[in-house]
Amino acid sequence: MRPSKRTAPHLSESLHQHLNMYALGATAAGVSLLALAPPCEAKIVYTPANIQITPGEPLSLDLNHDGIPDFGVCIRDVAYSCSGPAPRPLCGAGHSSLLALPAKAESQQNQIYATSRGWAAALHAGFRISPKRQFSPGARPMRTYSSCTHESHGPWANVTHRYLGLEFIIKGKVHYGWARLNNPRGSWPTLTGYAYETIPNKGITMGKTKGPDDAVGQASPVSHSTAAAKPASLGMLALGTEGMMLWRRKEEAEVAE
Numbered sequence: 688m689r690p691s692k693r694t695a696p697h698l699s700e701s702l703h704q705h706l707n708m709y710a711l712g713a714t715a716a717g718v719s720l721l722a723l724a725p726p727c728e729a730k731i732v733y734t735p736a737n738i739q740i741t742p743g744e745p746l747s748l749d750l751n752h753d754g755i756p757d758f759g760v761c762i763r764d765v766a767y768s769c770s771g772p773a774p775r776p777l778c779g780a781g782h783s784s785l786l787a788l789p790a791k792a793e794s795q796q797n798q799i800y801a802t803s804r805g806w807a808a809a810l811h812a813g814f815r816i817s818p819k820r821q822f823s824p825g826a827r828p829m830r831t832y833s834s835c836t837h838e839s840h841g842p843w844a845n846v847t848h849r850y851l852g853l854e855f856i857i858k859g860k861v862h863y864g865w866a867r868l869n870n871p872r873g874s875w876p877t878l879t880g881y882a883y884e885t886i887p888n889k890g891i892t893m894g895k896t897k898g899p900d901d902a903v904g905q906a907s908p909v910s911h912s913t914a915a916a917k918p919a920s921l922g923m924l925a926l927g928t929e930g931m932m933l934w935r936r937k938e939e940a941e942v943a944e
Contacts, residue, residue, distance in 0.1 A: 733882040733896035740876045742783070747790070750855060750864045750883040756790035757797055757855045758866070760829075760878070782833055785843060785876060787851055788826035798822035800852030802842060809842040809849035810893045816852040816863050817890025830870065845872040850893040853883075860887035867894070 732751065740746045745761030764783030787807040789797035800822055802808050807827035810816075830841035839845060847869040854863055864883030870876040884891040884898075 730885045730898045731882050731891065731895055732885060733880065735880045736878045738878040740785075740878065746878055748866060748878075748881060750853065750866075750881060751857055751862070753857070757864075758787060758799070758851075758853060759790055760785070760787050760851075760866075760868070760876070762786075762876075764834075782831065784831050785829040785841075785870070786826050787829055789824070789855075797853070797855040798824050799827045800854070801827050806842050807851060809846055810852055810865070812848065812850065812894035814850070814852070814893045815890050816854070816865075816893075818861070818888055819890075820852070822852075822854045829876075839872075843868070843870050843876070845870065847871055848879075852893065855883075857887075862887055863889070863891045865891060865893050 734752070738746060740760055740762060742762045742764065745759050747756040748758040748760065749755065750757045762783055762785055787799055789799075791797075800808050800810065800816055800820060805823065805827065807829045809829070828841060829843035830839050832839045832844075843849065849868060849870075851866040851868065852863075853865060854861060856862070862883055862885070864881065866881040867879045868876050869879060880896075882891070882896055
């Protein structure tokens, strides 16, 4: 006995219309839900500090706290070196330099934002560094000082709240960060904080301590006079044209309140 052939069920034109409206509405609801999803935000890791830098006591800077020093800041002169104290000479040879340098002098990967003359730039808050900026490898002088004339020279002489712009490598990828220092007249330089951007190849603004770093991608505030659009429920969508009309009426009523 041959099995009887089953014919495809015939759907009424009204049911077809309802199903089409459901499919369109479900797609619109999905798009609305995606639009409401929070944007991917940059994350800046900030570390406050209060560390004084003195001769013979160099600063080791680990921006991302992975146990691997990224940069160093030290005072070098003929009386002291970064490794420890030495006998002080007579006046006339008392010349010292404040230096910023990669943790490993031979490394060409970690670099410092420098001026056209090779000094480590003393950047103001709000200055932004990124892959478009030019960085310099090796040790960079910040300021020089003569113990005989008591005069300082360089961009970091007698300044407060200035920033080192830093480019460094984490697991083979480039990241950007900053270190904030004070070097007022008559006092040793002091590190007051540092930060870095966790997203590779993303720039950072001097003084910025938390993300998102850019205005682009931030959720726009919703005004009190305009209600945020809400996706229609699947129940309303299943009703087809009638459901969509009910949804629109509900939205208009909420806006009018």
